[in-house]
Amino acid sequence: MKLLGISCGRRMGNSEILLREALMGAAESGTETEVLSLLDVDVKPCIGCKVCQAEITGKEYCVIKDDAVFVWNKIMDCDGLILSGPVYCLTPPGYLLVIRDRLFGSKSDVAWMMERKKLKEQGEKVFVDERCFKTRPGAFISVGGSVTPDWLSLGLSIFQTMTFSIQLEVVDQMMVMGTNIVKGQVLLDDAAMARARKLGYHVAEAMGKPGPEMKWRGDETGTCPVCHQNEITIKGKNPVQCPICGIYGELKIENGEIKVVFSEAEQKRSRLTLAGKMEHWNEYHPADPEKAWKLNQTSTMPPAKQAQYMNEITRKMAKYKADKPCTKP
Numbered sequence: 001m002k003l004l005g006i007s008c009g010r011r012m013g014n015s016e017i018l019l020r021e022a023l024m025g026a027a028e029s030g031t032e033t034e035v036l037s038l039l040d041v042d043v044k045p046c047i048g049c050k051v052c053q054a055e056i057t058g059k060e061y062c063v064i065k066d067d068a069v070f071v072w073n074k075i076m077d078c079d080g081l082i083l084s085g086p087v088y089c090l091t092p093p094g095y096l097l098v099i100r101d102r103l104f105g106s107k108s109d110v111a112w113m114m115e116r117k118k119l120k121e122q123g124e125k126v127f128v129d130e131r132c133f134k135t136r137p138g139a140f141i142s143v144g145g146s147v148t149p150d151w152l153s154l155g156l157s158i159f160q161t162m163t164f165s166i167q168l169e170v171v172d173q174m175m176v177m178g179t180n181i182v183k184g185q186v187l188l189d190d191a192a193m194a195r196a197r198k199l200g201y202h203v204a205e206a207m208g209k210p211g212p213e214m215k216w217r218g219d220e221t222g223t224c225p226v227c228h229q230n231e232i233t234i235k236g237k238n239p240v241q242c243p244i245c246g247i248y249g250e251l252k253i254e255n256g257e258i259k260v261v262f263s264e265a266e267q268k269r270s271r272l273t274l275a276g277k278m279e280h281w282n283e284y285h286p287a288d289p290e291k292a293w294k295l296n297q298t299s300t301m302p303p304a305k306q307a308q309y310m311n312e313i314t315r316k317m318a319k320y321k322a323d324k325p326c327t328k329p
């Protein structure tokens with residue numbers, strides 16, 4: 001069993017050092033480990049051609065030939081995953097998100113993969129990677145220069161957007177503040193280094209266990225008990241929403257403390273769960289496409305109207321195609 005650590009920070013920077021410490025912690029119990037620095041791979045942005053998502057004609061992997069397949073195979077082959085990265089402008093670096101978009105959209109969504117597998121069994125030519133069904137534990141390390149968490153606010157939660165499609169069971173996370181831009185400054189922070197080691201140990205401990213036995217080992221539960229993050233969207237009235245999970249909860253004030261209560265039913269429909277992912281599949285593949293389209297419950301055109309709508313789009317698009325060209329460097 002292999003634990004893969006991915007760093008999206010500088011070579012031998014603070015994120016990579018913390019990651020290596022975590023992997024060393026995991027290795028103590030005999031876990032095999034591997035480190036991948038994203039600065040060593042060349043991955044270009046997704047161009048949204050959707051070839052990888054077209055269920056019937058779907059080609060394996062991608063039309064862009066670069067290191068994305070290498071990263072995909074590394075992640076698919078691992079049995080545990082730790083993501084470590086700096087905070088750039090409040091989130092993990094954009095390059096990580098470029099890789100996320102190439103690999104972790106609906107193409108690798110476990111529920112979509114299950115549905116595609118059914119099509120494959122019926123003889124369709126579709127992309128199915130059996131390794132996607134592996135249950136893996138994982139953890140996140142987010143590192144920032146600021147001494148206040150206010151400037152690292154989206155570091156951990158945006159990591160979740162990288163891993164929910166493959167259903168990574170996140171068992172731990174940590175945020176390290178005050179690392180400035182000096183490479184290795186984190187080595188002055190003994191508590192952070194010790195916590196990273198513990199994080200690696202937590203992931204190693206969960207590896208190989210069935211999903212329900214992979215317990216949350218983080219220091220705080222978080223406002224949302226499913227993703228353990230604190231991002232709550234308030235649209236002026238209750239219920240409020242966890243934007244990571246897409247679930248609704250009720251905001252309450254008890255003894256002067258603000259709490260958000262998420263019902264069991266809502267927690268079960270988080271997009272981090274299979275049920276939540278199936279909701280998304282059904283939205284795009286409704287049982288009655290005509291009815292769902294009329295009720296605005298799907299963006300998938302009903303087959304009987306497709307030719308008509310495509311003609312309408314072509315007609316309306318002519319004006320924009322005739323407009324000035326995009327400015328280029």
Ligand SMILES: Cc1cc2nc3c(=O)[nH]c(=O)nc-3n(C[C@H](O)[C@H](O)[C@H](O)COP(=O)(O)O)c2cc1C
Pocket residue numbers: 008009010012013014015016085086087088089090091143144145146147151152179180181182183184
């Ligand atoms: C472009 C850029 C943006 C940054 N933005 C933030 C930020 O929003 N919040 C923060 O706390 N630190 C920020 N930092 C500081 C880094 O997160 C910090 O120096 C970190 O330790 C670098 O990690 P590394 O050594 O693994 O590369 C930024 C650094 C750079 C280069």
